[in-house]
Amino acid sequence: MLSKPLSALTAETLECCGVTAALDVEGGMQVVSPVTGEVVAALATHSTADAARAIDTAAKAFRDWRLVPAPRRGELVRLYAEELRKSKDELGRMVSIEAGKSPSEGLGEVQEMIDICDFAVGLSRQLYGLTIATERPGHRMMETWHPLGVVGIITAFNFPCAPWCWNAALALVCGDPVIWKPSEKTPLTALACQAVFERAIARFGDAPDGLSQVLVGGPELGEALVDSPKVALISATGSTRMGRIVGPKVAARFGKCILELGGNNAGIVCPSADMDMALRAIAFGAMGTAGQRCTTMRRLFVHESIYDQLVPALKKAYASVTVGNPLESSALVGPLIDKAAFDGMQTALKEAAELGGSVHGGQREAVEGEAAYYVKPALVEMPEQTGPVLRETFAPILYVMKYSDFDPVLELHNDVGGGLSSSIFTTDLREMETFLSARGSDCGIANVNIGTSGAEIGGAFGGEKETGGGRESGSDAWRAYMRRATNTINYSSELPLAQGVVFDID
Numbered sequence: 001m002l003s004k005p006l007s008a009l010t011a012e013t014l015e016c017c018g019v020t021a022a023l024d025v026e027g028g029m030q031v032v033s034p035v036t037g038e039v040v041a042a043l044a045t046h047s048t049a050d051a052a053r054a055i056d057t058a059a060k061a062f063r064d065w066r067l068v069p070a071p072r073r074g075e076l077v078r079l080y081a082e083e084l085r086k087s088k089d090e091l092g093r094m095v096s097i098e099a100g101k102s103p104s105e106g107l108g109e110v111q112e113m114i115d116i117c118d119f120a121v122g123l124s125r126q127l128y129g130l131t132i133a134t135e136r137p138g139h140r141m142m143e144t145w146h147p148l149g150v151v152g153i154i155t156a157f158n159f160p161c162a163p164w165c166w167n168a169a170l171a172l173v174c175g176d177p178v179i180w181k182p183s184e185k186t187p188l189t190a191l192a193c194q195a196v197f198e199r200a201i202a203r204f205g206d207a208p209d210g211l212s213q214v215l216v217g218g219p220e221l222g223e224a225l226v227d228s229p230k231v232a233l234i235s236a237t238g239s240t241r242m243g244r245i246v247g248p249k250v251a252a253r254f255g256k257c258i259l260e261l262g263g264n265n266a267g268i269v270c271p272s273a274d275m276d277m278a279l280r281a282i283a284f285g286a287m288g289t290a291g292q293r294c295t296t297m298r299r300l301f302v303h304e305s306i307y308d309q310l311v312p313a314l315k316k317a318y319a320s321v322t323v324g325n326p327l328e329s330s331a332l333v334g335p336l337i338d339k340a341a342f343d344g345m346q347t348a349l350k351e352a353a354e355l356g357g358s359v360h361g362g363q364r365e366a367v368e369g370e371a372a373y374y375v376k377p378a379l380v381e382m383p384e385q386t387g388p389v390l391r392e393t394f395a396p397i398l399y400v401m402k403y404s405d406f407d408p409v410l411e412l413h414n415d416v417g418g419g420l421s422s423s424i425f426t427t428d429l430r431e432m433e434t435f436l437s438a439r440g441s442d443c444g445i446a447n448v449n450i451g452t453s454g455a456e457i458g459g460a461f462g463g464e465k466e467t468g469g470g471r472e473s474g475s476d477a478w479r480a481y482m483r484r485a486t487n488t489i490n491y492s493s494e495l496p497l498a499q500g501v502v503f504d505i506d
């Protein structure tokens with residue numbers, strides 16, 4: 001049992017991180033922990049006028065920060081990684097309190113922040129462009145990458161800090177100030193990250209004011225970022241519904257967007273799969289983080305020849321998985337974020353049953369009081385891919401379907417709106433390579449013999465179709481945070497025109 005109320009643990013954790021905001025503002029925005037359903041803080045919110053001021057401050061910071069050499073900008077991110085290492089336990093605990101993750105998953109999220117910072121520090125000396133052969137003698141052509149401008153970062157409750165850091169670490173080395181609008185459900189983790197960042201700023205010395213700012217409040221603050229022509233890039237994580245609003249608005253003002261939206265991720269288990277490995281990978285992919293990752297495995301296609309071997313083993317794993325308070329137990333599955341998530345799950349399960357699905361699990365578990373929503377993860381055997389299987393329900397539901405032929409199952413795999421993550425379990429080279437080929441998985445992430453979730457930061461993260469098409473984190477995702485200039489330099493004493501055009505004036 002906790003020795004103190006959750007609000008006291010929250011206050012203590014935030015204080016350790018250096019947060020100075022008042023946590024008990026009368027009439028302020030209430031922050032509820034899904035762990036117990038209790039209010040752990042009430043925060044003062046920012047107004048749209050505050051948002052406008054934050055944007056102006058960031059725009060001013062940009063004028064200076066863009067001129068600081070990139071490796072020096074990297075030094076700030078290096079210091080931040082050091083501070084994150086010092087505060088890893090507290091930040092991980094904040095993630096557990098606010099998002100309900102197990103300690104290991106909370107710490108894992110902070111580790112993603114540390115990893116992307118380390119990556120960004122190296123990147124700060126590698127923001128290279130190409131040199132390109134020109135068709136004209138005595139000319140040189142090259143690309144230069146310049147800082148882009150203010151970056152607005154909108155994040156979701158389920159990963160309350162890592163996606164911010166994927167964006168912020170890259171943006172800062174690329175020369176861009178950041179403004180963060182966290183989910184209304186998880187503003188405390190954002191304040192904690194910002195406080196830790198302030199420590200890095202203090203050690204860095206001469207950073208311009210407003211390099212990183214947080215806006216606490218409702219959707220109108222996100223809208224202020226989305227609508228402002230002073231915000232060069234909006235990086236938004238959330239639902240496809242949100243992306244359908246944000247994308248066109250930013251496009252209308254010719255701003256840039258990185259959208260990381262919903263997924264409907266699937267795994268295919270082939271006859272030659274290592275069954276034990278597949279079982280463990282599916283269990284984490286589908287039940288981990290209580291099914292509340294955008295990369296959660298939601299659909300599973302199992303070959304008919306191994307269905308009666310794998311599915312009973314999966315059912316056993318589902319029946320025995322521990323569900324409990326992540327702060328007090330070693331349970332693998334914590335709570336859903338709120339009642340709406342629980343209701344959404346029950347609606348999907350009911351629909352699935354009406355369509356002939358056989359539902360195992362999914363019932364509410366009496367872990368804490370009435371205000372907390374813990375569920376047994378659900379495994380649903382479906383006769384076909386229909387109804388709720390076609391959409392993302394942000395809860396631990398795995399729809400399992402039987403298949404007989406490989407080519408049709410590839411079609412079914414791709415026949416959904418989301419295009420984020422995917423997995424195949426096979427030891428057959430032909431199946432594996434086909435899955436990874438142009439006619440295979442149409443997702444931004446396609447894995448072999450591992451689950452759909454838990455991507456490393458070194459790769460580009462994001463997906464196709466209704467997932468929004470954006471890429472964050474590793475590989476060359478940094479390019480989205482910079483603008484490219486093509487430079488042609490004439491060092492000859494002639495003026496030849498490209499394409500052989502003649503334009504001689506007297």
Ligand code: UN1
Pocket residue numbers: 112158159163237292293294295452453454455456
């Ligand atoms: C998300 O759920 O928004 O691949 C991000 C993963 C994590 C990130 C998930 N590295 O599951």
